[in-house]
Amino acid sequence: xxxxxxxxxxxxxxxxxxxxxxGGGAPISVQTMTxxxxxxxxxxxAQINNMVRAGVDIVRVSxxxxxxxxxxxxxxxQVEVPLIADIHFDYRIALKVLENGVDCLxxxxxxxxxxxxxxxxxxxxxxxxxxxxxxxxxxIEIAMDDFGTGYSSLDLLSRLPIxxxxxxxxxxxxxxxxxxxxxxxxxxxxxxxxxxxxxxxxGVESRGTYTYLMAAGCNEVQGFWISPPLPLDEYISLxxxxxxxxxxxxxxxxxxxxNHISYRRKVLDAALTLSMTEQDxxxxxxxxxxxxxxxxxxxxxxxxxxxxESEEGRRQYKQLEEPHRLMHAAxxxxxxxxxxxxxARDITRATRIFxxxxxxxxxxxxxxVERDLEKTFAELDVERGKEIPSVANLISEYDIE
Numbered sequence: 001x002x003x004x005x006x007x008x009x010x011x012x013x014x015x016x017x018x019x020x021x022x023g024g025g026a027p028i029s030v031q032t033m034t035x036x037x038x039x040x041x042x043x044x045x046a047q048i049n050n051m052v053r054a055g056v057d058i059v060r061v062s063x064x065x066x067x068x069x070x071x072x073x074x075x076x077x078q079v080e081v082p083l084i085a086d087i088h089f090d091y092r093i094a095l096k097v098l099e100n101g102v103d104c105l106x107x108x109x110x111x112x113x114x115x116x117x118x119x120x121x122x123x124x125x126x127x128x129x130x131x132x133x134x135x136x137x138x139x140i141e142i143a144m145d146d147f148g149t150g151y152s153s154l155d156l157l158s159r160l161p162i163x164x165x166x167x168x169x170x171x172x173x174x175x176x177x178x179x180x181x182x183x184x185x186x187x188x189x190x191x192x193x194x195x196x197x198x199x200x201x202x203g204v205e206s207r208g209t210y211t212y213l214m215a216a217g218c219n220e221v222q223g224f225w226i227s228p229p230l231p232l233d234e235y236i237s238l239x240x241x242x243x244x245x246x247x248x249x250x251x252x253x254x255x256x257x258x259n260h261i262s263y264r265r266k267v268l269d270a271a272l273t274l275s276m277t278e279q280d281x282x283x284x285x286x287x288x289x290x291x292x293x294x295x296x297x298x299x300x301x302x303x304x305x306x307x308x309e310s311e312e313g314r315r316q317y318k319q320l321e322e323p324h325r326l327m328h329a330a331x332x333x334x335x336x337x338x339x340x341x342x343x344a345r346d347i348t349r350a351t352r353i354f355x356x357x358x359x360x361x362x363x364x365x366x367x368x369v370e371r372d373l374e375k376t377f378a379e380l381d382v383e384r385g386k387e388i389p390s391v392a393n394l395i396s397e398y399d400i401e
Contacts, residue, residue, distance in 0.1 A: 018082025018103040020057050033060040033086070038068040044075055052081050060084040060106060069093050073100035109139035113164065117145045121156050129160055136161040143200070148184065157195060165192050169203025169223070176209075189217050193255065193298070194262070194289070210245070217255035253372065257365050259298030260324075264358050266290055267331040271351065274338045282339075290335065294321075294328050299365070320364045327357035 014024025022029055032051055036043040038061055048059050063069050063085045076083060082103040087094045094105055114135060121128055121144060132142050143164035144156070148171040156162070167188060174181040185201070192199045201213045204223030213221055226245065227238060270288045277285060294300035303320055334350040342350075 015104075017058050017084065020082050022058075029057040030055060031058040031060060031084070032056050034062070038062055038064075038075075039071045041071050041074050044071070045078055048075070048079050048081065052079070056081070058082045058084060058104075060086055062086045063093055063097055064088060066093060066096060069096040069100060072097050072102070076101040110141070113141040113143050115143045115145040115166065118147055118149055118156075121160060132161050136163075147188065154191075157191075157197070162197060164198040164200060166200045166202055167218075172201050172203045172209065172213075173205065175212075185213075186216055189213075190258070193217060193259065217258075253302060253365070253369060256299040256302035257369070260361060260365070263290075263297055263328075263331070267334060267354065271334055271338055271347075274335070275347075279341070290331070294325050297324075297328065299361075300324060300328075320361065320368070323357055323360040323364065327354065327361050330354040330357050 009025070012023035014026055015022050017029075020029050021027075034044055034047050034051075036047050038044055044061065048061075051059055059079075059081050061072060061075065061083055063072050069085075072083075072085060084104040084106050085094070085097040085102045086106050086108075087097070088108045089111065094107065097105070116128065116132070136142060141163045142161055143166055144160075144162050145166045146168045147165045148168040157165075165188065167185060171181055171184055175185055189199055198219045199217075200220045200222060201209075201218045202222055204210050204213065204221040204225050206225055209223075210221055210225055230238060266288060267290060270290060273285060273288075274282065303324075330350065330353045334347070334354050337347050337350045
C-alpha cells in the first residue's frame with residue numbers, strides 16, 4: 001500500500017468491521033450515517049443503497065428503540081455493506097442488534113464511566129493521566145474511587161480529568177462515630193461542588209445517612225439501604241419497578257444558598273486582595289473563580305431550573321430573581337471599580353450596593369427556607385399524628401429573644 005509521506009498516521013490496533021479492516025495501517029475507509037427514521041425500512045434501505053453506489057465502505061444506523069432494533073434486522077438481511085448500530089441509552093437494544101447481525105456497535109461514550117482507585121492514581125499519576133486524557137477526549141467519564149483513603153488526592157484533583165468522586169464507605173460509615181469524619185465528608189462535598197465534580201457516597205446503610213448526605217449536597221449514593229448487589233435479571237426487574245427513594249427540595253435549596261454565600265465571600269475576598277496589592281502584581285495573584293453571571297451561580301440554576309419547571313415554583317420564586325441578578329451585577333461592578341482604580345468613595349459605594357442586594361437575597365431565601373421547612377415538618381407530623389408546637393412556645397421555652 002502506498003502512503004503519503006506528508007501524512008503521519010497514528011498507530012492503532014486494527015479491527016474488522018464486517019469485511020472492512022479499520023486502523024493499524026489499513027487503507028482509509030469511508031463511513032457515513034443514515035438520517036432516515038430507522039423504523040422506515042424502505043427509506044433507510046434506499047438511502048443505504050445510494051450511499052454504497054457513491055462509494056461508502058461502512059454505514060452507521062441509529063437504533064434508539066426496540067422497534068428500531070427489529071427494523072435493523074430487516075435492513076441487515078437486505079444489504080451487503082457492513083453496518084454499525086448507534087446505541088445511546090439502553091444496553092438491551094445493543095444485545096438485540098447483536099442478535100440481529102450487526103457488524104459493529106457504537107455506544108455513546110457519555111454513558112460509560114471508568115472508576116480508578118485513588119491509590120492507583122497516586123502511584124501512577126503521570127502515566128495514568130495520559131491514558132485518562134485520551135478517554136476523556138472520547139467523551140468517557142472518569143471517577144476517582146475510594147476517595148479519602150489515599151494521601152495526595154487534592155493535588156490529583158487539580159491535575160487529572162476527574163468528573164466524579166466516590167467517597168469511601170469507611171469514611172461515610174464512621175460519620176456515626178466521630179464528628180471529624182462528618183466534617184471530612186461535608187468538606188469533600190463542598191470542595192467537589194466548587195470544582196464542578198459530581199459526588200457519590202458509598203456505604204449508605206440507613207435512611208438517616210441517606211437523608212443527611214442528600215441535604216449536604218451529595219449527588220448520588222450507593223449501599224445496602226438502596227439495594228444489595230443483585231444478579232442481572234433481578235437488577236433489571238428492580239429498574240423496571242421504578243423504585244422511589246425519599247427526597248426533599250430543601251437539600252437543593254440549602255446547597256444553592258451555600259453557593260450564594262460562597263460567591264459573596266469570594267467577591268469580598270477578591271476586593272480586599274486587589275485593594276491591598278500593587279497593580280503590577282495582580283498577574284501573580286491566585287486565580288479567583290468569580291461567576292458574575294446569575295446563570296452560573298448554583299442559586300440561579302436552582303430557581304431557573306428545578307423550581308421554574310412548575311407554574312407554582314415560578315410564581316413563588318419570581319421575586320428572588322431580580323435582586324439576585326442585581327447582586328451579581330453589583331459584584332461585577334465592585335471588582336471593576338477596584339481594577340480601574342476608582343476613587344475610594346466609588347469603591348465604598350459599590351461595596352455598599354453589593355452588600356445591600358446580597359442581604360435582600362439572603363432575606364428572601366430565608367423566607368423560602370422557613371416555608372419549606374414548615375411544610376416538610378408538617379407533613380412528617382401528619383404522618384406521625386402529632387401537632388406542631390408553635391414557634392412562640394419554643395422561643396419562650398428556650399428563652400430566645
